[in-house]
Structures are given as C-alpha cells and as structure tokens.
Amino acid sequence: MFKTLRGRITATYFLVVLISLLLASLFFLFFLGRYIRTSDREDLGRQVDAVARDIKQVNRQFLPAVSGQSAPSKLPGQAQSAPSEQNTEVQARKLIGNIMNTEAEVLEAKLLLVGPTGQVVEESAGKPVFGNRVIQLPEGIFSETGPVVVERYFPGLRKDYLFATAPTALAKGQLGYLAAIKNIEPVRPVAGSLVAYVALAGLIALALTMALAFYLSSAISRPVREVTEAAQRMAAGDYDQEVEVRGSDETAELAHDFNVMSERVRTAYELQRDFVGNVSHELRTPLTSIEGFSQALLDGVSRSPEEQRRSLEIINQESKRLNRLLGDLLLLSQIDAGELTAEKEPVDLVDMLRKLESMYSGRAESMGVTLRVDAPGRPLSLFTDSDRLERILTNLLDNALKYTGEGGTVALSAAAQDGFARISVADTGPGIPPEQLPLIFERFHRVDRSRAKKLGGSGLGLSICKELVETLGGTIRVQSLVGQGTTFTVTLPVG
Numbered sequence: 066m067f068k069t070l071r072g073r074i075t076a077t078y079f080l081v082v083l084i085s086l087l088l089a090s091l092f093f094l095f096f097l098g099r100y101i102r103t104s105d106r107e108d109l110g111r112q113v114d115a116v117a118r119d120i121k122q123v124n125r126q127f128l129p130a131v132s133g134q135s136a137p138s139k140l141p142g143q144a145q146s147a148p149s150e151q152n153t154e155v156q157a158r159k160l161i162g163n164i165m166n167t168e169a170e171v172l173e174a175k176l177l178l179v180g181p182t183g184q185v186v187e188e189s190a191g192k193p194v195f196g197n198r199v200i201q202l203p204e205g206i207f208s209e210t211g212p213v214v215v216e217r218y219f220p221g222l223r224k225d226y227l228f229a230t231a232p233t234a235l236a237k238g239q240l241g242y243l244a245a246i247k248n249i250e251p252v253r254p255v256a257g258s259l260v261a262y263v264a265l266a267g268l269i270a271l272a273l274t275m276a277l278a279f280y281l282s283s284a285i286s287r288p289v290r291e292v293t294e295a296a297q298r299m300a301a302g303d304y305d306q307e308v309e310v311r312g313s314d315e316t317a318e319l320a321h322d323f324n325v326m327s328e329r330v331r332t333a334y335e336l337q338r339d340f341v342g343n344v345s346h347e348l349r350t351p352l353t354s355i356e357g358f359s360q361a362l363l364d365g366v367s368r369s370p371e372e373q374r375r376s377l378e379i380i381n382q383e384s385k386r387l388n389r390l391l392g393d394l395l396l397l398s399q400i401d402a403g404e405l406t407a408e409k410e411p412v413d414l415v416d417m418l419r420k421l422e423s424m425y426s427g428r429a430e431s432m433g434v435t436l437r438v439d440a441p442g443r444p445l446s447l448f449t450d451s452d453r454l455e456r457i458l459t460n461l462l463d464n465a466l467k468y469t470g471e472g473g474t475v476a477l478s479a480a481a482q483d484g485f486a487r488i489s490v491a492d493t494g495p496g497i498p499p500e501q502l503p504l505i506f507e508r509f510h511r512v513d514r515s516r517a518k519k520l521g522g523s524g525l526g527l528s529i530c531k532e533l534v535e536t537l538g539g540t541i542r543v544q545s546l547v548g549q550g551t552t553f554t555v556t557l558p559v560g
C-alpha cells in the first residue's frame with residue numbers, strides 16, 4: 066500500500082490526524098484534570114474556612130462568660146463561675162459537634178477540630194472516609210492566616226485525598242484548626258469517560274480524513290498514473306501518445322509538458338524515419354545507374370568506343386553525385402551533432418563576390434544565363450567564417466543557375482545596412498508557388514521532384530544553407546513570384 070503515491074498520501078494524512086488528535090486530547094485532558102482539581106480544592110478550602118468561622122463564632126459567644134473574670138482574680142472567678150462555665154462549654158461543644166456533623170455530611174468529608182499542638186479535640190461522626198486506615202494530617206498543613214488545601218494520593222488505598230485546614234478558635238479562645246479530610250474522585254474516571262467521547266470524535270474525524278485523503282490522493286495520482294502509463298507505452302515504441310490535461314495545477318502542467326514532449330518525440334521519430342527513407346532513395350538511383358552501366362561494360366554490351374565512353378561518363382557523373390550527396394549528409398550530421406565550429410575571420414565581401422563571379426561566369430555562359438554581380442564600390446568587411454559563407458552562396462547560385470535556364474538572368478549583390486550585410490541572389494527563373502515557400506528549407510524537399518532530379522538535386526541544398534546561416538548568427542529569407550523569379554536574401558551580422 067505504501068509503495069503507491071496514493072497509499073503514502075493517505076497514510077500520511079492518517080498519521081497527521083492521529084497524532085494531532087492524540088496531542089489535542091492529552092492536552093485537553095490534562096488541563097481539564099487540573100481545572101477540576103483546582104476548583105475542587107478551592108471549594109473545599111472556602112467551605113472549611115466558612116465552617117471554621119462558624120465554630121469560632123460559637124466559641125466567641127460562649128467565651129465572655131469565661132474570660133470576663135479570669136483576668137483580675139482567677140480563684141474567685143473560677144469558684145463563682147465554675148458551674149456556668151462548664152455549662153457553656155458543654156453547650157458550645159455540643160453545638161460545635163452538631164455543626165461539624167452536619168457540615169461533614171454536606172461536604173462528604175471527615176472533619177476534625179485540632180488543637181494548637183495537633184491533638185484532635187473534636188471529630189465529626191459519619192463513616193470514616195478512609196476505611197480502617199489512620200490517615201495522618203500532612204506536615205505543615207496549618208496556617209494561622211487562612212485555609213490551606215493539599216492533595217495526597219495513597220497508593221495503598223488507591224485513593225486521592227484532599228486535606229483542608231482553616232484557623233479557628235477553640236473553647237478557651239486559643240488558636241485551633243478545623244481540618245477536613247475528603248476522599249475525592251480521582252480525575253482518571255472522569256477523564257476516562259471523556260476519553261471515550263474524544264476517541265469517538267477522533268474515529269469519526271479519522272474516517273472522514275481517510276475518505277478525503279483517498280479522494281485527494283486519487284486526484285493527484287490519477288494524472289501521474291496516466292502520464293506514467295503513456296510514457297511506458299512510448300518506451301515500448303508507440304509514439305502516438307496524448308494524455309488529458311485537467312485543471313491548471315502541477316499535475317496538469319506535467320500532463321501538458323508530457324504532451325509537448327511526446328509531440329516532439331513523434332516529430333523527431335517521423336523526421337528520422339523519413340530521412341532514412343529519403344537517403345536510401347537518393348542513394349539507390351545513382352547506384353542503380355552505376356551498377357547497370359558497369360555491368361554493361363563488363364558484359365561487353367557497350368561495343369563501340371562511343372558507347373563505352375558514354376557509359377563511363379555516366380558512371381563518373383553518378384559517382385560524383387553520390388559523393389556530393391554523402392558530403393551533404395555528413396555536413397548535416399555534423400550540424401545536428403553541434404560539431405561544426407565557426408572559424409571567424411575578417412572577410413571582404415567584395416573579394417568574395419568577385420571570386421564567385423569568376424567561379425560561375427563560365428558555367429552561366431554555357432547555360433545561356435546572364436550573371437550579374439553588383440559588388441559594393443568599397444570594401445565591405447565581415448567577421449565571419451568564409452568557407453561557410455562561400456558554401457551558402459554557392460548553394461544559392463547553383464540553384465539559381467540550375468532552375469533559371471536559358472535566357473534568364475542571375476544577379477548577385479551585397480550591401481551593408483545597420484550593422485548587417487545583406488547578400489542577395491536573385492533570378493528570373495520559374496519562381497516558387499507561395500504554398501511551397503515555407504517548405505523549401507526542409508531536408509529533401511523539392512518543389513518539382515522529377516525536374517529537380519533531372520537537374521541533379523537532392524533537396525538538401527537549402528536546408529544546409531539555412532543551418533549554416535544560423536550557425537553564423539544570420540537569417541535567410543526568400544521572395545518569389547511564379548513566372549517572374551526568386552530572390553534569396555542572406556542577412557549576416559557584420560561583427
């Protein structure tokens with residue numbers, strides 16, 4: 066269960082709620098216990114104090130008869146008042162005994178009247194609160210200034226006792242104490258019944274939490290699981306994967322990113338598949354020719370020297386074509402692998418244009434094409450890779466000458482503008498249909514396949530141009546009108 070995201074989230078929720086509940090209940094019970102105890106103690110203290118005052122009052126009432134004459138002369142006073150003094154004292158004790166008995170019943174406690182030295186003077190009736198055991202009043206429990214309450218737990222009896230004392234006056238006016246011993250309910254049973262309620266509430270809370278956690282974790286784990294399954298199918302070779310994007314949270318982002326990735330993988334896979342197909346196709350045509358004509362030579366089918374020469378020419382031509390194709394493929398693979406490093410140096414565009422002019426003028430003439438080169442009047446220096454720039458421009462010039470045909474014009478020109486150099490190759494050829502314009506820079510794409518093939522094109526020239534221009538930090542654009550001509554413009558940074 067804990068292996069899955071859902072299991073872990075649910076378990077975490079469960080633990081968090083359980084721990085908080087336990088902590089909350091513990092604190093609650095602890096403070097409740099303290100509260101109950103404190104109020105018990107305060108109540109008993111107050112009550113004992115009140116009874117102690119009553120007893121004091123009673124003793125005071127009967128006191129004047131005793132103390133009024135005792136000060137001047139003890140013997141005559143004693144003799145005179147002996148019977149009444151005894152009377153009053155008996156009355157007082159009786160009254161006090163009654164009070165103590167009544168109050169003991171009310172307080173459910175044992176009440177003791179204690180003399181200054183701790184001896185018990187009077188004791189309330191009622192059943193002893195502590196069985197047969199004698200419980201001593203704890204040390205230091207008496208205070209002249211007010212009630213004192215202490216609590217003791219007697220492990221042998223398994224009982225809690227509250228001891229409360231309050232100062233009072235004894236029969237002869239001397240200081241005494243009223244003490245109460247009360248067996249109190251331990252807090253635990255009270256707490257116990259509360260624990261049951263807390264536990265019940267806790268169980269309900271836990272059940273609700275589990276349901277919520279289960280729902281929440283499902284909401285989280287479902288998209289994750291969907292993406293995982295889609296990724297597994299992709300790993301197994303099925304690249305056509307798309308997962309549903311719900312909402313806008315992190316899992317939605319994951320699903321969206323997965324879709325973007327799978328789209329890219331699919332495109333890359335299709336490109337690669339097409340590429341391999343295209344390459345094989347391009348290799349097959351020249352190889353078939355070479356095989357056929359060399360076989361003819363071997364078999365002696367080509368008899369006349371002209372025929373033999375013709376066969377050899379074709380073999381030579383096709384080998385060159387294969388070589389060019391492989392050169393292009395190698396270059397593209399280097400570009401793809403990022404292995405092509407630009408070796409930049411100052412290049413004068415005027416020189417470059419003149420060089421190209423001398424390279425192409427012969428061929429243009431033989432094809433019946435007018436080649437015009439408009440070089441700037443003064444040197445135009447570029448800091449760039451000259452081999453690469455030459456490759457770009459020869460590709461464009463090759464195309465222009467190839468597709469323009471007899472009677473047309475090809476113009477090569479360059480100009481500087483705003484820190485950029487613009488080099489254009491314009492022709493008066495057939496032009497390219499607008500819907501084809503975005504495609505011509507793709508690998509192996511040819512507008513008119515049979516025509517391009519006849520002219521010896523493989524459809525890699527412009528894609529190489531574009532990649533090379535980009536490695537030099539520039540851009541390439543094309544403008545074309547069918548029937549009027551095409552212009553390719555390369556823009557490169559001067560620095």
Ligand SMILES: Nc1ncnc2c1ncn2[C@@H]1O[C@H](COP(=O)(O)OP(=O)(O)O)[C@@H](O)[C@H]1O
Pocket residue numbers: 464465468469492494495496497505510511512513517521522523524525526527528551
């Ligand atoms: N100057 C041009 N005039 C007309 N069409 C062109 C021109 N340059 C390129 N194209 C079209 O763009 C296609 C792609 O060009 P390119 O990548 O150089 O391939 P290739 O020259 O090997 O056919 C060509 O097949 C051709 O149809």
Ligand SMILES: [Mg+2]
Pocket residue numbers: 460463464522524525526527
């Ligand atoms: Mg080309």
